[in-house]
Amino acid sequence: MPTIIMTKWPVKIDGSVKAKAMSFLQKLSADDATPGLHVEPIAGAADSRVRTGRVDQFWRAVMFRLDGAGECHYVIHGVWPHDDAITVAARVRLKVNPINGLPQIEEAEPAAPPAADPPAPTRPAESHPTPAEPLMVQLGRTRADLVDRLGVPTDVADRALAAPNEDAILDLAQRHEGWLGLLLVDLATQDSIDTIVERLHLEAPEQTGNDDADLLRSLQQPAAQAQFAFIDGQEELRRVIENGDFGSWRVFLHPEQRHYAVRRYRGPFRLSGGAGTGKTVVLLHRARALARERPDARIVLTTFTTNLADALRDGLGQLDPTVQQATAFTAPGVYVTSVDALAAAVIRAAGDSIADAIQAVLGDARYAPTGRTPTGRWRDVIEASATPLPPEIVNETFLSAEYAQIVLPNKVKNENEYRRVRRPGRGVALDRAKRDSVWALIAAYRAHCRIDGTLDFAEAAAVAAAHLTGSGGEADHVLVDEGQDLSPTHWQMLRALVAEGDDDLFIAEDSHQRIYGSRTVLGRYSIKIVGRSQRLSLNYRTTAQNLRYAMAMLDGGDYVDLEEQAEVTGYRSARSGPAPAVEAVESLVAELDTIADRIRSWCDGGATPETIAVLVADKFQRERVVNALNERGVPARAVDRDRPGEGRVLVMTMHRAKGMEFAKVVLADGGPQSAAEKVRLKGLDAIERHEAELRARSLVYVAATRARDELLVVQRS
Numbered sequence: 001m002p003t004i005i006m007t008k009w010p011v012k013i014d015g016s017v018k019a020k021a022m023s024f025l026q027k028l029s030a031d032d033a034t035p036g037l038h039v040e041p042i043a044g045a046a047d048s049r050v051r052t053g054r055v056d057q058f059w060r061a062v063m064f065r066l067d068g069a070g071e072c073h074y075v076i077h078g079v080w081p082h083d084d085a086i087t088v089a090a091r092v093r094l095k096v097n098p099i100n101g102l103p104q105i106e107e108a109e110p111a112a113p114p115a116a117d118p119p120a121p122t123r124p125a126e127s128h129p130t131p132a133e134p135l136m137v138q139l140g141r142t143r144a145d146l147v148d149r150l151g152v153p154t155d156v157a158d159r160a161l162a163a164p165n166e167d168a169i170l171d172l173a174q175r176h177e178g179w180l181g182l183l184l185v186d187l188a189t190q191d192s193i194d195t196i197v198e199r200l201h202l203e204a205p206e207q208t209g210n211d212d213a214d215l216l217r218s219l220q221q222p223a224a225q226a227q228f229a230f231i232d233g234q235e236e237l238r239r240v241i242e243n244g245d246f247g248s249w250r251v252f253l254h255p256e257q258r259h260y261a262v263r264r265y266r267g268p269f270r271l272s273g274g275a276g277t278g279k280t281v282v283l284l285h286r287a288r289a290l291a292r293e294r295p296d297a298r299i300v301l302t303t304f305t306t307n308l309a310d311a312l313r314d315g316l317g318q319l320d321p322t323v324q325q326a327t328a329f330t331a332p333g334v335y336v337t338s339v340d341a342l343a344a345a346v347i348r349a350a351g352d353s354i355a356d357a358i359q360a361v362l363g364d365a366r367y368a369p370t371g372r373t374p375t376g377r378w379r380d381v382i383e384a385s386a387t388p389l390p391p392e393i394v395n396e397t398f399l400s401a402e403y404a405q406i407v408l409p410n411k412v413k414n415e416n417e418y419r420r421v422r423r424p425g426r427g428v429a430l431d432r433a434k435r436d437s438v439w440a441l442i443a444a445y446r447a448h449c450r451i452d453g454t455l456d457f458a459e460a461a462a463v464a465a466a467h468l469t470g471s472g473g474e475a476d477h478v479l480v481d482e483g484q485d486l487s488p489t490h491w492q493m494l495r496a497l498v499a500e501g502d503d504d505l506f507i508a509e510d511s512h513q514r515i516y517g518s519r520t521v522l523g524r525y526s527i528k529i530v531g532r533s534q535r536l537s538l539n540y541r542t543t544a545q546n547l548r549y550a551m552a553m554l555d556g557g558d559y560v561d562l563e564e565q566a567e568v569t570g571y572r573s574a575r576s577g578p579a580p581a582v583e584a585v586e587s588l589v590a591e592l593d594t595i596a597d598r599i600r601s602w603c604d605g606g607a608t609p610e611t612i613a614v615l616v617a618d619k620f621q622r623e624r625v626v627n628a629l630n631e632r633g634v635p636a637r638a639v640d641r642d643r644p645g646e647g648r649v650l651v652m653t654m655h656r657a658k659g660m661e662f663a664k665v666v667l668a669d670g671g672p673q674s675a676a677e678k679v680r681l682k683g684l685d686a687i688e689r690h691e692a693e694l695r696a697r698s699l700v701y702v703a704a705t706r707a708r709d710e711l712l713v714v715q716r717s
């Protein structure tokens, strides 16, 4: 039975042709001699391996037949109308690139470059670069670097060397799928040639021959798999064809992504990377790889919110419906859940034995916590107290952070213990009298919760952690997304959930997207991560233009990661598009009109409403925008906890949009900060205020990076 090797097709085909192509490929993979397929060579073709096949009366597939180790393989180049297919088939050639050992499909008679192309410079700049010099020259790249070291085909190298700026190189990159496109994106950055070689795992081929065995070896190189995929069964074939471009993450991984998805680690590992670099994609592939390798393993895949957990669950199902999704964290398979739901599940599963854990964390005897502490409980405690403490301590932000970051992780149960506990990373110094007064408020908070039998989220995670500690690990592998937002007791729980060992904890995070929690240092919670991390830097989602806008939001903010190191920026994008539009408006009505007008013009241009999102600061603004759009004849709906539907423009808070993406995004900045918010921020101590400001910038960064193609920012003065 022939093996099918799919490529990212250079020509996109529509739905009805896809179905026919699917049926053709299914038959081909069963038996290439099936009558009606007409698998035939082309007389005088540039490559004797080329074959055409009959998809239907009108369409033909173009492919290469390779025979290696007694097996037949078909590399599917694409599907074209009959006459075009014959022309393509006569010209194309599949070969091993002699420099980097990667497979390369080239046209035997390349079209002459457009006359307007300026001649390519061949030497790096000798003097200081001027803006008129092409980007490659400014970066000191030479033709020898591109052609002789990296294996870029000469015609593409000449175009790249002549490209005036980054956008022009990205345009060129977009015209080349796979490793060549990835190389061009990297060449537009400051990265050294050595770094690029390492990142794409480029190696000179052992053999430079072009026989079938060499080609098959070349097709298996890590960088080749960004463009070519060996198809494992009919079901996978169907998914690859049906999902087209949007589903390419399921099949065509960047060599770095593949590396992190399959590599085995002795202990915890942290993968950082900016928005849209594919951290979630790596986690999903890793979960599948672990589940396939060990079907009996208990794998927990977790993230911060319920909505994000839903998205992970859906993503895993799309990646591979055969992966067993477990319904309990102790069962074999992949259990996908939010961290807070995980804490609740641990407590539920513990039954009455949870009383010991509650005793260890809170110091009181309770068997069954009956519910979640209502938000606003700290406010009630503050209002009922006559504390002598200053306002920068007596506020909900300070007290809840002190409780979640110091009291709970240290299992502080009384005033004496609180007097002695160390408080690293907390701003306000507390002398003994102040500590006693803070403890009085904490004791009041606990008393309220004891009376109504509730636990807050941080308490529930602490109790779950205490219960799991010493259990020897009830899961085998824990994979975490959005790690930057987790709190100390979440980390304690996850640490206790899995015993220290191979592939125990794999954490994806981006400090720039911390919009809920405060800085956390994993080493404090027995997660020994120092020196065990890497980062992804190629953004697959956001165009370079939108990414630059989003990155500017972070300028000047001193972000630190989970190892307490300064967070690095320097992401690059694989895509190019229009510059973001920033429109200043003077009134609320003008803001709403501007949003409605732009959405109408996007829809007139062919965009479907559900691929457009308006992101706002809070629920109040969300309702206002939904009403205003509907009144102006633009069907819109608010998205809250439910999954977004079809046929209407989606309006949601920036927090809700975390982890999502849309073709087009309007960012409604909501106007100047409200007076109440100004007062709230002023009342915080310096560190809390600083963190709140970082979170506010991060929120805009998160929101701006949700746009795949176009971004409109409406700013009200």
Ligand SMILES: Nc1ncnc2c1ncn2[C@@H]1O[C@H](COP(=O)(O)OP(=O)(O)OP(=O)(O)O)[C@@H](O)[C@H]1O
Pocket (backbone or CB within 6 Å): 246, 248, 249, 252, 253, 254, 257, 273, 274, 275, 276, 277, 278, 279, 280, 281, 282, 510, 513, 540, 541, 658, 659, 660, 661, 705
């Ligand atoms: N190898 C790939 N090929 C094609 N598309 C990809 C690839 N990797 C990621 N993508 C796409 O890039 C987008 C972002 O991926 P993903 O959500 O995994 O990134 P992320 O780093 O988790 O982002 P965020 O931090 O913003 O949530 C998705 O649309 C995903 O399908």
